[in-house]
Amino acid sequence: MSRVFISSASALPVSEYWTKSLADLMTDVASKAIDAANGVKIDKIIVGNMMSGYANHQEHLGALLASSLGMRGVEAMKVEAACGSGGAAVHEGYLSVKSGEYENVLVVGVEKMKDMDTPKTTKALAMAESSDFTQAVGASFISLNALLMRLYMNSYNVEEELMDYFPVIAHKNAVTSPHAQYRKAVTVEDVKRSQVIADPIRLLSSAPSGDGAAAVVLSAKEGPVEILSSEIATNDLIVAQREEPLRFLATEFAFKRAMQKSGINVQDIDFMEVHDAFPVVASLALEAMGISKRGKAPQDAADGRFNMGSELPILTFGGLKARGHPVGATGAYQIAEAFMQLAGTAGQNQVKGAKLGLTHNVGGVDTTAVIHVLRRVE
Amino acid sequence: MNVIPIAYWRNRKVYTRMIGTKCKDCGAEFFPPVRVCKKCGSRNLEEKEMPKNGSLLAYTKLSEPAQEFKEYAPIYLGLIRLDNGVNVISMIADADEEKLKAGARVQATVRKWTEDGKGGLVYYGYKFRVLQ
Numbered sequence: 189m190s191r192v193f194i195s196s197a198s199a200l201p202v203s204e205y206w207t208k209s210l211a212d213l214m215t216d217v218a219s220k221a222i223d224a225a226n227g228v229k230i231d232k233i234i235v236g237n238m239m240s241g242y243a244n245h246q247e248h249l250g251a252l253l254a255s256s257l258g259m260r261g262v263e264a265m266k267v268e269a270a271c272g273s274g275g276a277a278v279h280e281g282y283l284s285v286k287s288g289e290y291e292n293v294l295v296v297g298v299e300k301m302k303d304m305d306t307p308k309t310t311k312a313l314a315m316a317e318s319s320d321f322t323q324a325v326g327a328s329f330i331s332l333n334a335l336l337m338r339l340y341m342n343s344y345n346v347e348e349e350l351m352d353y354f355p356v357i358a359h360k361n362a363v364t365s366p367h368a369q370y371r372k373a374v375t376v377e378d379v380k381r382s383q384v385i386a387d388p389i390r391l392l393s394s395a396p397s398g399d400g401a402a403a404v405v406l407s408a409k410e411g412p413v414e415i416l417s418s419e420i421a422t423n424d425l426i427v428a429q430r431e432e433p434l435r436f437l438a439t440e441f442a443f444k445r446a447m448q449k450s451g452i453n454v455q456d457i458d459f460m461e462v463h464d465a466f467p468v469v470a471s472l473a474l475e476a477m478g479i480s481k482r483g484k485a486p487q488d489a490a491d492g493r494f495n496m497g498s499e500l501p502i503l504t505f506g507g508l509k510a511r512g513h514p515v516g517a518t519g520a521y522q523i524a525e526a527f528m529q530l531a532g533t534a535g536q537n538q539v540k541g542a543k544l545g546l547t548h549n550v551g552g553v554d555t556t557a558v559i560h561v562l563r564r565v566e
Numbered sequence: 567m568n569v570i571p572i573a574y575w576r577n578r579k580v581y582t583r584m585i586g587t588k589c590k591d592c593g594a595e596f597f598p599p600v601r602v603c604k605k606c607g608s609r610n611l612e613e614k615e616m617p618k619n620g621s622l623l624a625y626t627k628l629s630e631p632a633q634e635f636k637e638y639a640p641i642y643l644g645l646i647r648l649d650n651g652v653n654v655i656s657m658i659a660d661a662d663e664e665k666l667k668a669g670a671r672v673q674a675t676v677r678k679w680t681e682d683g684k685g686g687l688v689y690y691g692y693k694f695r696v697l698q
Contacts (some may be wrong), residue, residue, distance in 0.1 A: 306630055307630070307631075307632060307633035307636045308633055310630060310631065310632040310633070311568070311632040311633050311634075314632050318598070319570075319573070320573060320576075320577050320580075320598070321577075321580070321598040322655065323632065324569075324574075324577070324581070324679070324691070325643075325655060325656055325657055325679070325691065325692075326628075326631055326632070326635045326638075326641050326643060326657045326679070326680075327643050327655050328628060328630075328631055328632050330628070330630075331626050331628045331631075331643045332655070334626035334628070334643075335624045335625070335626055335643065335644075335645045335655065338624035338625070338626065338645075339623060339624045339645065342623075342624065342668055384627070384629065385628075385629060385630060386626045386627070386628045386629070386630075387626050387627045388626075389626075424604070426598065427655070428645065428653045428654055428655045429596065429597075429598075429600075429604065429653070430653075433645075433653070
């Protein structure tokens with residue numbers, strides 16, 4: 189089996205691309221990544237995307253991109269795992285290279301959400317959960333997270349204000365992040381004053397929707413970054429059917445396997461890109477990985493444990509909250525960001541001396557968890 | 567058309583009578599129905615009507631629901647523990663925020679869920695209301 193390296197990475201600023209199509213976004217970002225990999229010959233294309241059929245009336249994204257890139261003959265397909273689609277696509281690319289069957293694989297994560305109005309976006313996101321039994325009763329994706337946040341706050345006696353430190357960290361890091369959607373710092377006061385969307389979740393404690401695309405070229409040939417492990421695990425689709433709703437079992441399983449397979453110690457990880465769709469998701473993920481004690485992640489965030497320059501920086505380019513969350517592209521953005529950190533090209537957002545990084549991408553409410561461990565090639 | 571009529575028809579027992587499943591091997595109960603027991607892995611399951619009383623664990627007021635519910639905004643959703651220990655997420659009928667406290671006793675009732683456009687089908691199903 190081959191080792192798997194990342195030759196290059198590219199990420200478009202998350203934005204509202206009124207003048208560009210889904211194919212334009214994918215083609216732009218893929219061209220940049222291929223150029224940065226010195227124009228290597230691509231053997232396979234994998235596209236991570238969640239909602240193009242519903243949002244853009246377009247499926248068959250593998251062929252769409254291959255065709256747009258003029259790569260007649262190349263193998264291509266789409267991978268879907270809700271908001272974890274980008275991470276899942278990288279996972280499939282990883283396996284392709286590792287198998288020895290492919291030399292260079294292009295992975296693109298893309299989502300174009302701004303073609304939809306808000307109620308349609310809400311419907312599209314709700315498709316991560318059960319159509320028959322969750323969407324039918326009016327429960328949107330954000331409302332499931334709101335119920336979880338309320339349960340978290342009640343169970344661990346955590347004040348809402350403490351949860352607000354996650355968006356504060358994300359926005360602070362986004363100020364100097366070239367591809368972030370909202371390059372503006374916010375305070376706990378700002379979050380507290382922002383509009384309630386699904387009580388207790390507010391506008392500023394909720395990842396925004398946006399258009400975006402990120403790409404990586406994976407290769408069997410040594411490059412600046414190596415993927416040490418790539419793991420996916422699942423949890424009950426219907427959140428109400430979980431015996432312990434405050435345990436992120438998919439994250440627990442994927443993390444455990446990723447640690448075993450990469451053979452590293454948790455303490456050696458220099459930074460983490462955590463799936464901070466909402467503060468409660470970031471909290472439960474950090475607790476599932478044993479980084480924080482149960483019920484203590486918000487306090488750890490407030491204490492500065494996750495700031496740049498501290499022991500474990502997270503959301504180094506703004507995370508989902510401030511870099512933006514074009515859902516099916518997010519996992520690919522995280523990998524591109526980890527590449528920049530480990531290749532030493534993160535500019536003002538550089539984690540000094542970063543050697544090991546971890547990305548955590550989720551589909552649904554920890555329904556699918558995708559974890560990658562990456563290392564700098566010395 | 568935002569609701570799939572045939573899917574609603576298929577699930578009508580679940581929506582109006584809260585029919586879930588019980589494992590004939592280990593006795594675990596589930597709602598909504600499951601095909602394989604999540605406790606013991608058995609496929610030997612039977613229909614089981616859920617109790618209609620329970621306690622509220624948490625609630626949220628949703629100001630921007632999905633398109634088929636937008637004309638009813640804001641809607642209230644609750645995470646409810648039924649008296650058999652099964653958790654359910656449901657809309658809350660006649661919501662009064664003063665009474666929506668964790669631990670409040672609630673009961674299932676059948677109410678209108680949504681209407682599929684002007685002159686379209688009307689969909690009914692369970693909602694929970696706080697008992698006085």
